[in-house]
Amino acid sequence: MINLKDFTLDQIKDLLDRLGEPPYRAIQLARWLFQRGCLSWDEMSDLPKDLRARLKEFTHLQGLTIVQKRVSHRGDTIKYLFGLADGQAVESVFMRHLYGRSACISTQVGCRMGCRFCASTIGGLIRNLSPGEMYDQVLAMQSDVGERISHVVLMGSGEPLDNFDHTMVFLEHLTAPYGLHIGYRHITLSTCGVVPGILKLARRRLPLTLAVSLHAPNDELRNRLVPINRRHPLEELIPACQEYTKLTGRRITFEYALLSGVNDSSRCALQLTRLVRGLLCHINLIPANPVTGRDFSRTPPARVHRFKKILEKAGLSVTVRRELGSDIDAACGQLRRRVIALNG
Ligand code: SF4
Numbered sequence: 001m002i003n004l005k006d007f008t009l010d011q012i013k014d015l016l017d018r019l020g021e022p023p024y025r026a027i028q029l030a031r032w033l034f035q036r037g038c039l040s041w042d043e044m045s046d047l048p049k050d051l052r053a054r055l056k057e058f059t060h061l062q063g064l065t066i067v068q069k070r071v072s073h074r075g076d077t078i079k080y081l082f083g084l085a086d087g088q089a090v091e092s093v094f095m096r097h098l099y100g101r102s103a104c105i106s107t108q109v110g111c112r113m114g115c116r117f118c119a120s121t122i123g124g125l126i127r128n129l130s131p132g133e134m135y136d137q138v139l140a141m142q143s144d145v146g147e148r149i150s151h152v153v154l155m156g157s158g159e160p161l162d163n164f165d166h167t168m169v170f171l172e173h174l175t176a177p178y179g180l181h182i183g184y185r186h187i188t189l190s191t192c193g194v195v196p197g198i199l200k201l202a203r204r205r206l207p208l209t210l211a212v213s214l215h216a217p218n219d220e221l222r223n224r225l226v227p228i229n230r231r232h233p234l235e236e237l238i239p240a241c242q243e244y245t246k247l248t249g250r251r252i253t254f255e256y257a258l259l260s261g262v263n264d265s266s267r268c269a270l271q272l273t274r275l276v277r278g279l280l281c282h283i284n285l286i287p288a289n290p291v292t293g294r295d296f297s298r299t300p301p302a303r304v305h306r307f308k309k310i311l312e313k314a315g316l317s318v319t320v321r322r323e324l325g326s327d328i329d330a331a332c333g334q335l336r337r338r339v340i341a342l343n344g
Helices: 009-018 024-035 049-058 131-145 160-175 195-204 219-225 234-248 266-275 301-313 334-342
Strands: 065-071 077-083 089-097 100-105 108-110 125-128 151-154 187-191 209-213 252-258 281-287 317-320
Touching: 009 024, 065 131, 077 131, 089 131, 100 131, 125 160, 131 160, 151 160, 160 187, 160 195, 187 195, 195 209, 195 234, 209 234, 234 252, 252 301, 266 301, 281 301, 301 317
Parallel strands: 100 151, 151 187, 187 209, 209 252, 252 281, 281 317
Antiparallel strands: 065 077, 077 089, 089 100, 108 125
């Protein structure tokens, strides 16, 4: 059975054309699918009954099932483990901020990038998510909490640029007037540094925020923490980021997870200032959540402060990420692994 949310709008138009329907039907159908998140053919009252009956024969509207849900003590973060049709599961996180509601979604089941501090990659890549499976994470959270999602972050399990085409179809629907109509400026795509993907994305000139997981200011350390660096070292990554800012006019966000005794020294901070000098960027320091199965610990607050001061003194724009939901395994990949472990 086909999930129509995996199709582009043009593909939906082609399909309906082959069924003898006029072009405007595609927008009507797309609104039911992508805006209202409709899960029943019976509700699609403005579509002819016989069209619905024909579509029902070879497509499905099935959404995701909630396998597990955890609400943080403060109630501002909800972590979901969603079941997919083939029995796999992915994680998504809903967050309430002062500026709106955000959804952090996964783009792959597992991940093959091997970042050392990340739980999602421990079992490797299982498979790519389809565009519809990405979209359904947003719809499922929106419908469960009954609140409109205003921001989307592609920062759950998986490397979005390793699943480039599906991610682009997902973004097309997410931003479209027939979909949730979320502006690109409210979307953040996170990458560990897949340079060809960054360049390909730059050429699309989408005004989204690109977040690059840097985590180390030199190749020696980055090779250990973010193994993709061995294939695309900093001397390739930084020019690719420059190209991205040039083509899109958008500032890059560098994510830097502070790991105690590993990458949080004053020397690292100074190296970082030299590495990004002259680049249109913002640095987001993340006091990392402890990950079961990974032997890293969190940088103490005083050292976070010292690191931040050094960057600020060099004129860089820096924030320390607000900690959300560390009591509910909100770091990517942790909930899925815990459930897999529990189930045997
Ligand atoms: S941090 Fe992201 S890219 Fe790196 S292994 Fe984890 S999911 Fe993959």
